[in-house]
Amino acid sequence: MTPAPTSDALLITLSGPDGPGITAQIATLLAQGDMRLIDVEQVVVQGMLSLTFVVENAEGKLEERPILKDLLWKARELGLHIDFQLGNRPDRRTPVQSWAVTLLSDRISAAMLAEAANAAAKRSFNIDKIGQLSGTAMSSIELTLSADKGSDAEGLKRDLLAMQGHFGCDVALQREGLMRRSKRLVVMDMDSTLIQQEVIDELARRYGVFDKVAAITERAMNGELDFDDALRARVALLAGAPATILGEVQDAIEFTPGAENLVRVLKRLGYRLALISGGFIELAEPIRAQLGLDYAFANQLEILGGKLTGKVIGPIVNRKRKAELLESLAQTERIALDQVIAIGDGANDLDMLNRAGLGIAFNAKKVVREQAQYNITQRNLNAILYLLGINDDEVASLI
Numbered sequence: 001m002t003p004a005p006t007s008d009a010l011l012i013t014l015s016g017p018d019g020p021g022i023t024a025q026i027a028t029l030l031a032q033g034d035m036r037l038i039d040v041e042q043v044v045v046q047g048m049l050s051l052t053f054v055v056e057n058a059e060g061k062l063e064e065r066p067i068l069k070d071l072l073w074k075a076r077e078l079g080l081h082i083d084f085q086l087g088n089r090p091d092r093r094t095p096v097q098s099w100a101v102t103l104l105s106d107r108i109s110a111a112m113l114a115e116a117a118n119a120a121a122k123r124s125f126n127i128d129k130i131g132q133l134s135g136t137a138m139s140s141i142e143l144t145l146s147a148d149k150g151s152d153a154e155g156l157k158r159d160l161l162a163m164q165g166h167f168g169c170d171v172a173l174q175r176e177g178l179m180r181r182s183k184r185l186v187v188m189d190m191d192s193t194l195i196q197q198e199v200i201d202e203l204a205r206r207y208g209v210f211d212k213v214a215a216i217t218e219r220a221m222n223g224e225l226d227f228d229d230a231l232r233a234r235v236a237l238l239a240g241a242p243a244t245i246l247g248e249v250q251d252a253i254e255f256t257p258g259a260e261n262l263v264r265v266l267k268r269l270g271y272r273l274a275l276i277s278g279g280f281i282e283l284a285e286p287i288r289a290q291l292g293l294d295y296a297f298a299n300q301l302e303i304l305g306g307k308l309t310g311k312v313i314g315p316i317v318n319r320k321r322k323a324e325l326l327e328s329l330a331q332t333e334r335i336a337l338d339q340v341i342a343i344g345d346g347a348n349d350l351d352m353l354n355r356a357g358l359g360i361a362f363n364a365k366k367v368v369r370e371q372a373q374y375n376i377t378q379r380n381l382n383a384i385l386y387l388l389g390i391n392d393d394e395v396a397s398l399i
Contacts, residue, residue, distance in 0.1 A: 033067035135392030189344035239310025258381035
């Protein structure tokens with residue numbers, strides 16, 4: 001935000017069609033006129049330029065100097081409109097906080113934008129910039145906001161979240177700054193997050209005990225049953241199943257839309273990636289290898305004589321264990337928890353989501369949506385990139 005000049009300063013604003021060399025030519029004139037640069041801002045939107053300079057000169061009155069005439073002629077030559085405002089030298093910028101609002105939907109409407117803008121205005125937040133994150137369809141935009149310290153960010157968050165029920169869109173409010181742009185570790189759940197299936201349900205379907213297992217799975221994911229007991233009960237129903245059904249399920253696994261692109265982009269950006277699943281390592285490890293993830297943690301099934309015994313080996317990867325593994329990975333990689341992203345959909349993911357700097361409930365159960373920091377209902381993991389402020393054009397330049 002360019003400060004207004006407060007009588008030895010000149011605010012110069014140029015606007016019109018953008019083109020190469022405009023800033024260079026104007027800056028050259030200012031240098032030849034011995035103008036001291038105080039501030040500068042430039043924005044290009046849909047090919048239209050807005051360029052602002054605040055300058056001053058210690059010798060003589062600005063309005064008596066030839067620089068104004070030179071700038072007028074240059075603006076005409078470049079096909080630009082130019083305005084001048086004389087005033088005092090601007091004070092130092094008032095410290096402000098910056099925030100990012102991300103809107104996600106099948107199609108962002110004018111009504112959605114209006115409601116988000118009204119919510120910001122109501123809480124005294126100024127919109128500094130609006131940009132489209134998605135490439136073809138208008139499915140994601142980001143509003144950059146500024147406000148004085150002490151502004152009601154929690155109130156703004158509540159107002160924005162109310163949009164989700166009204167429009168069926170996803171809205172996220174994040175502090176804009178270094179920490180948002182310095183995430184380095186992503187920890188993901190597997191079932192119904194990275195992949196579209198619930199693996200234990202798929203194993204049960206092939207062994208003919210799906211209805212019994214599915215009933216337990218649903219209650220566990222909604223937090224109605226202790227995860228450890230529920231897992232043991234479900235695995236016990238698989239006793240005697242041939243181990244070959246693991247390969248059958250692996251062959252049938254479908255990644256969630258956007259999963260492979262998300263992983264590819266984050267790897268190119270230098271992120272470390274981990275899979276922490278309440279499912280089974282016999283399936284998590286092949287997925288880790290296929291996608292090139294750095295880590296995979298999950299429960300291990302006991303197999304004897306080519307058959308599942310109905311037991312798991314070692315500690316169960318439950319809600320508490322997931323959070324512990326996240327912290328352990330962060331320590332191993334020497335990454336602060338604020339730099340960790342966690343993504344999951346079930347109640348056993350909640351501690352992991354709330355421990356991370358950015359915890360995202362992805363197509364989650366109601367109990368998870370109510371307690372997670374951020375919610376995404378769009379069924380495409382590319383939405384994670386939008387929450388990080390990464391747009392489709394930037395993605396295209398990486399892959």
